[in-house]
Amino acid sequence: MSAAFNVSAVDGAARTGALTTAHGVVRTPAFMPVGTHATVKALHPDEVRAAGIDILLCNAYHLALRPGIELIERAGGLHAFMGWDHPILTDSGGYQLVSLAEVAAVDEDSATFVSPYDGGRLRVTPEEAVRNQARLGADVLMCLDHPVAHGTAVKKVEEATLRTHRWAERCRAVHPGGGRLLFGIAQGGFEAATRRESARVISGLDFDGVAIGGLSVGEPVETMLAMTAASVEEIPDDSPRYFMGLGTDAELLAAIGLGVDMFDCVVPTRLARNGSALTPDGHVSLRNAAASDDLRPIDPDCPCPACARFSRAYLRHLFQSGEILAHRLVSLHNITHLARLMKGAREAIRDRRFAAFREDRSGRIGVSHR
C-alpha cells in the first residue's frame, strides 16, 4: 500500500520496520511526543532527538489559531520555525471535535471550531485541513475525522463514522504529493463490526497509512484492545498503523502485540510536570515526601540527563521550589523512557522474543493484557 513503509521483521502480529518521510526515517514501533504548540513542553528539540525520538506530533488546528499558518509558512515551514529538522506528523483538529467546548458546529461540509484563546471562529473543511497541514510543511498529514466520546449513542456514532468516511474521500482527493504522506483515520465507535467496517473503508482509499482514532477516550481497556484488534484486521500489513493517543507502557506493548506501529500521547510530559516519573517498575512520584531524602536517580538503568546526574531528592527539591528545571528533567526522562520502551520492542520483535519482552515489562508494573 504505502511505498514509504517497510516492515523488516515480524513476531506474531507485532512488527518492526521503517517509515520513510521527507525529513528522515521513523523506526517503528515509534512513540511521538506531542508538541501541540510547536514545542514539546519544557524541552529543546535537540534534547528530544537525543532521547531517541524520530518524529513529533504537532497540532495544525492549534497552530492555525496561534501563531497562524501564514507566519509559519513565511518562517520556512514548521520544521524551521520550531528548530526540528526531523519528521513531523500534524493532527488535523479532528480530535478537538470530541471536546464540545471547542466546537461550534459540525455539518457535512466542515467543522467550525471556537478558539480557546480568543473565542474566534475557525471553519475548516476536510480539504482545508489537508492544505493547512501541507502549508505547515508536515511530513505526515492526518485527515479531518469526526471522533465521538465514549458513551455516545449508537446512531450518533454511525453518523460520525460515515461522515469521517466521506471526509476521508475528500481529503484523499487533495493529497498534496511532493513526498508528503497522508494518513486516513478509521473510526467506528465501540462495536467490533463497525470498527472493522470503518477500517476496511479507510484502508480502501489508498492512504499512506491508517490511523485508529476515537479510542482511549474513557472506555474499558479490554474494549479498547478489542476495538484495536478489530481495526487492525482490516488494515493491510503493508500499511503503517497508528493508534492515536496511547498510553501506558502496558497499553503500548499490548497494541504493538496486535500489530500497531505508531503512537502519540500527551501523558508522559503531563505526568512529568506533575512530578510523576515513569520507570519499568511503575511511577515514581517526585512530589512525595518519600523522595525528600532519596539520593538515588529516578531509574539507575536510564541514560537520560536527569538520571545521569540528579537524585530524586534534588528533583523533589526543585518541584517544591517551583523550579522549571524539574519540569525539564522529568519531561526528558519520561520521553526517554518511552523511546527506550519502543527501542526495546523493536529489538525484541527483530529477535523474535517480543512476547517475553512484553510479559516482563507488563509484569513488572503489575498489569498484563495478554
Added chain:
Amino acid sequence: MSAAFNVSAVDGAARTGALTTAHGVVRTPAFMPVGTHATVKALHPDEVRAAGIDILLCNAYHLALRPGIELIERAGGLHAFMGWDHPILTDSGGYQLVSLAEVAAVDEDSATFVSPYDGGRLRVTPEEAVRNQARLGADVLMCLDHPVAHGTAVKKVEEATLRTHRWAERCRAVHPGGGRLLFGIAQGGFEAATRRESARVISGLDFDGVAIGGLSVGEPVETMLAMTAASVEEIPDDSPRYFMGLGTDAELLAAIGLGVDMFDCVVPTRLARNGSALTPDGHVSLRNAAASDDLRPIDPDCPCPACARFSRAYLRHLFQSGEILAHRLVSLHNITHLARLMKGAREAIRDRRFAAFREDRSGRIGVSHR
C-alpha cells in the same frame, strides 16, 4: 592579600585576572548568575557553563530552610547535589535582612529569620553562617552582614555598619580553611566617609576578598557609583572586589571601570521570564506585538542556542502559549549576553582599550556613566 587572586592586566582602574578556587578558576571581571535554590532558574548547569559562566551564586540561607543543609551534605555537597562541578559562591543570608518580611529579629549575637515557606524561625549567628556555607561545600563563602535599605536613618545605618564589622571579625575567626575562600562585606550606607571607613575596616581583617554590599537598593545611580568609588579606594589592589547585586550593562561597565571584579544579579533571568531579552542595543520585548512577525533572532551576533536557531516570532509564540521553552531560551540568551559582556571587558582591559569598549557599549543603549 589573597593568594587566590591574580591580576594579569590593568587599564586605568579596571583590571582583569583570575580567582583560583577549589573547583576551578574564575576569570575576572566575572558575572555570577543567581541560583538561589540550587538551580539557575530554567537552566541546566551544562547550558550555564557553555554560555561562558565560571561561577554561580547560591543562597545558603534559602538552602538551609529548604531542602536543608544536612541533605545537601549527605548528597556530597552542593556541587554534587545540583550537578555543577565548577566554582560556587554562597551568600550568607545577610541580604535578606533588608527585606523586613523575612526578619524576626537582629541582635548583637545573631539574626533570626522567618521562613517564607512555612513561617518557621531560623536563628543564625555569624559563626553558623560561615559553618553552614562550609558544610554546603561552597568555594567562596560570604560573611553574615547587616545591610540596610536606602533611606534608612543615619543612626541606624551606623549601627548596622558597626554590627557588620563585629560580625565580620567573628566570621573571620572561624575561616574554615581547606582551600575555601571567605569574603568580607563592606557596608557604610550612602556617605563616602562611612563607605571608606567600612571598606578600610573589612579590608584590615585579611579576608580572601572584599564585597561591597548594601548598594543598588534604590539609590540614584550617581550615588551608587560614588559609594562604589569610595569603597574601592580602601580595598587593596591585590584583593578581589565583588559588587553584590548589579546590574545593567552600563552599570556593570561603570563598576568595572572603578576596579570591581565580580558581580551577581537576578535581573537577567527575571527579565527573561518576563519576555525581555538583553542586547547590546537595549532590551527587546518578546511579548510585544512587534515581535509577532519578526523572523530575526534576538541578536544576530549572539552565538547562544536561542539566537542560533529561533526567531523572535517563535519566541513570542512560545510566550503567548505559556511554554517553558520560552523561559529557557531567553534566560540562556540573557546569561550568554552578560558572559559575553564580561569577556569583552576582559579582552578590552588586556588590550588597554577598556574606555573605548565601555563608551561604545554604554553609548549604544543611550546610557553613559563616565
